[in-house]
Amino acid sequence: MQVSDILPVILALVLGLSVVLYVVLDGFDLGIGMLFFAFHEEHERDLVMNSVAPFWDGNETWLVLGGVTLWAAFPKAFAIIMPAMYLPVVLLLLALIFRGVAFEFRWVAKPHHRPWDWAFAAGSLLAGFAQGLVLGGILEEIPVRDGQFAGHPLWWLSPFSVMCGLAVVTGYALLGVGWLLLKTRGPVHDRARELGPWLLGALLLFIGLVSVWTPLASQRIADRWFTFPNFLMLAPLPVLTALFAALCWYSLRRGGELMPFLSSIAIFLMAFLGLVVSNIPYLVPPTMTVWQAASHETSQIFLLVGEAILIPVILAYTVLTFWLFRGKLERGQGYH
Numbered sequence: 001m002q003v004s005d006i007l008p009v010i011l012a013l014v015l016g017l018s019v020v021l022y023v024v025l026d027g028f029d030l031g032i033g034m035l036f037f038a039f040h041e042e043h044e045r046d047l048v049m050n051s052v053a054p055f056w057d058g059n060e061t062w063l064v065l066g067g068v069t070l071w072a073a074f075p076k077a078f079a080i081i082m083p084a085m086y087l088p089v090v091l092l093l094l095a096l097i098f099r100g101v102a103f104e105f106r107w108v109a110k111p112h113h114r115p116w117d118w119a120f121a122a123g124s125l126l127a128g129f130a131q132g133l134v135l136g137g138i139l140e141e142i143p144v145r146d147g148q149f150a151g152h153p154l155w156w157l158s159p160f161s162v163m164c165g166l167a168v169v170t171g172y173a174l175l176g177v178g179w180l181l182l183k184t185r186g187p188v189h190d191r192a193r194e195l196g197p198w199l200l201g202a203l204l205l206f207i208g209l210v211s212v213w214t215p216l217a218s219q220r221i222a223d224r225w226f227t228f229p230n231f232l233m234l235a236p237l238p239v240l241t242a243l244f245a246a247l248c249w250y251s252l253r254r255g256g257e258l259m260p261f262l263s264s265i266a267i268f269l270m271a272f273l274g275l276v277v278s279n280i281p282y283l284v285p286p287t288m289t290v291w292q293a294a295s296h297e298t299s300q301i302f303l304l305v306g307e308a309i310l311i312p313v314i315l316a317y318t319v320l321t322f323w324l325f326r327g328k329l330e331r332g333q334g335y336h
Helices: 003-034 042-050 061-073 075-084 086-109 114-139 159-183 186-217 219-226 230-234 236-253 258-279 297-324
Strands: 282-284
Touching (some): 003 061, 003 114, 003 297, 061 075, 075 086, 075 282, 114 258, 159 258, 186 219, 186 236, 186 258, 219 258, 236 258
16 A cells, blocks of 8 residues: 555545544533523632633634644545535634634623623534534535535535434533533532433434434445445444443433533534544545545655644643633632
8 A cells, every 4th residue: 555545535534533532622611601601609600601701712623623634635535525514614703703802892891791601602503403403414425526615605504414403502502501510519510410411312302313214315325234244333323322322321320520521522422433434535525536626745754743732732732721710610710
């Protein structure tokens, strides 16, 4: 196997790592924004926002890294995905901007901070929903002709993509519940535990719908999952998903604090692996593989050297931040 065959695979793994870490890390702080108005007292909302104040901006680093990796390592795929998903991506970026500004302005605007409460909650909700729209559009197979996007500006708006948007919102909200159980006490903790089982049930419903919808809509995916011996080799994925869901449900009911968060992350990882298995080796299913989308070999080497230096630094910063700000927050405590 030549270097030109190996480099795109390594960079695809880096891209996958960036997506996974973004979904897990930014997922829970988007989730607490989605749950913001489930807490009615101002001191409860202060505690909810403070629980992610030291983490949220560092978590979004992985979104930037993933976008840069797609652009620099797989420019042909980037040139198809971005025009196809232009509107959802713009919605995502605007939502993240308003949400980020709300973190800073909400505290200085008190007692006239209500608009920033809405900016925080709506920005979190729209950012998660936009990510689901992008996911749904890619899974529905972007129309491509002569290596270029061949659809209309609203082609991505479909029942399936909307369902994926709702699924991502639900999953992020469940991650937010797990985070609040881990970081808070009192009414915020209790309210989060009440919401957990409902969100878990809704997420499992969405996972089931996607699992049925995609093979029915695509013979390629159906063949990947339901032909022999693939069926036997891939069976552990849905089984593990069910086991992690049972563990999450049990820990929510039994008063667990760490396990609901870890098991909800595991459910996300199983869902991500399922999507990868369905579409590997395509970056733009079913027309462009990682090798077809890859940039020139020298560009890939240049990018890979930079990421080999940068990724350990980001990981070290992330670990240090979580260690320094470990433990639970009490009422009135914060980092603003």
